[in-house]
Amino acid sequence: MTEKTAKKRHNMRDVARYAGVSVATVSRVVSGASSVADTTQARVRSAIDALNFVPSAAARVINSGRSYMVGALVPTLDHAIFSRFLDALERELADHGFSLVVATTHDDPDREARRAQDLLNLGVEGFVVSGLSHSDAFGDLIARYKTPVIATSYFDPSSPLVTVGYDNGAAALRALDHLVEMGHETIAVLSGPMRDNDRTRARVRALKRQPAQALQFHDVPMGLAASESVEDVLQSDPRVTAILCLSDVIAQGAMNGLRRLDVRVPEDMSVVGVDDLPSSQSIWPPLSSVHLPVTRMGTCAAERLARWIETGERARPLELETRMVARSTVRSLDGRAREP
Amino acid sequence: MTEKTAKKRHNMRDVARYAGVSVATVSRVVSGASSVADTTQARVRSAIDALNFVPSAAARVINSGRSYMVGALVPTLDHAIFSRFLDALERELADHGFSLVVATTHDDPDREARRAQDLLNLGVEGFVVSGLSHSDAFGDLIARYKTPVIATSYFDPSSPLVTVGYDNGAAALRALDHLVEMGHETIAVLSGPMRDNDRTRARVRALKRQPAQALQFHDVPMGLAASESVEDVLQSDPRVTAILCLSDVIAQGAMNGLRRLDVRVPEDMSVVGVDDLPSSQSIWPPLSSVHLPVTRMGTCAAERLARWIETGERARPLELETRMVARSTVRSLDGRAREP
DNA sequence: GATCATCGTGTAACTAGTTACATCTGGCCC
């Protein structure tokens, strides 16, 4: 109420003047580290209350060189697999004293690089990204800033990035093995868009390396639109008894398409997915799927990134296991073809 | 490579010394505002490249007083309704030059207050929160910092917080009206946990104010566990022909329970939800639900918060419309009771 | 009673970058 009514936020100098002490003393009271006499302490505290003083985060950052923020660059927030992952990531990071800044890339490498620059300008101390393929601009950025980065949803110990994730090829093979064990011989593989998605590419690559199986590959549009592609798939080969979908969203779309064609799942056709989304349990029939350990991945990525930032020691890659969750797939009747 | 090999990050003074100019000149080159001779500019730029100089975000914040960050406090990231919302929020905020810092509260008001303090320490310029009920600590915090806050998922023009959302009571009544129009007279209402969730409370309150209807209220556990509660619901009154679930997750659980009891949906029992999750379209039968405009809510909340921060003028509350999406509900056969 | 240690506190120099003001140089006009 004196001379500075215009200025909204008070700083330490104001508090010091009000309490009749030096800024150093105020700083000591606020940080609580050094010893300050009880009477002085009380005087400073009442000054802080009177002036509604709150210390500036930026000034503290400037001195400590620490921002306690990490950035997550994900394709989208609107997908159960990423939101699960981020939920675990955020929780673990909070336990380590870090805050999470999220930015969406929408699978656009240029946008990823731009958003990464934004986050670096904010002062993030590390990144969590999805997959291995990133633009050169992004690579330059992290090399220049020497920022710790953990790449997730992918495990590759030979990558220049530190990966915490699973073997996407192995995950796809788990689904295939399950179908083969169930006696299925002619299997259709449905994959979504592969451009800018190295996880899907790795899954397809692994399946294509299995010459023993009669696999038929189909590219389908993402989401529920996959349901319309199912008719083409069945017409292309009547011997198909199982559909292997490289994501649960595609699998759910395929199941809708089969229902429309009056093909019963699993009696007439087995369907498996990859992701094991929560919703895959609540549909009917419950979808068999390869479970991806995204919650653990979030926890482990957070832990490793936090340690990397604190110690300066590059984290080590970590492989997490996927597992097949059989729910509604059934034994093929010895390769007997569907009724047309 | 000279005397400061230990120091990792170079600052403007280093660049100035290297280029043989003053810090002011470097600052001018970096900000690009004032006029600097071409030759000097080139010299400074090569110094910047040579030293791998990147300006400190915190120092800029300290001078501008701006952090260009906003915080979102949500119950969880692992729920389709919040991740949709945050996806839209993040996208719109990015267009306004803001970054989004997320923190999860897990419906714990104390945790919310703690995380809010963390975010304020980071220097966020505004908040997006869910619902109206928050701890006193949170209220004190935002009052003290005079931080702009937008409360979402709720519309209440009389609230001290600025709300951008929908009328939760009206949303529940939309579901009820739909069932009544379809001729249903005896309706069970399933609600999840209400403690610390004012959205659910508002929905229940609105339904309880409808004395004309024979509504039977049941509290059920969240998630798929809801499927086990369905048997009790049906046994408590055999005349029930429709189940109104206050969230889609509960509705999906209820549909699973009905399937186990061999009650056909919708022939024997109509089910409606509230949320209209993406997964509600891909289940069978597709779930009728009240659509909540969460994507628009994210966009509008971001827009209003950004404007509030930029102009200092308190945003105005905004009501968004919900709408009934009928997918699998059917006309009741004149209140005929189910076969036991 | 002198010496030393300790506690409380202030001074001032840091952290990194911005910017108002001063200064210097050169070109142009009269």
Place this chain on the structure above:
DNA sequence: GGGCCAGATGTAACTAGTTACACGATGATC
């Protein structure tokens, strides 16, 4: 050739908070 203006650049004082060091006042020990 003096005066004037503009462009380019430096100086130093800001932004807010931390902290090494110094100083003075106690109290305890010899």
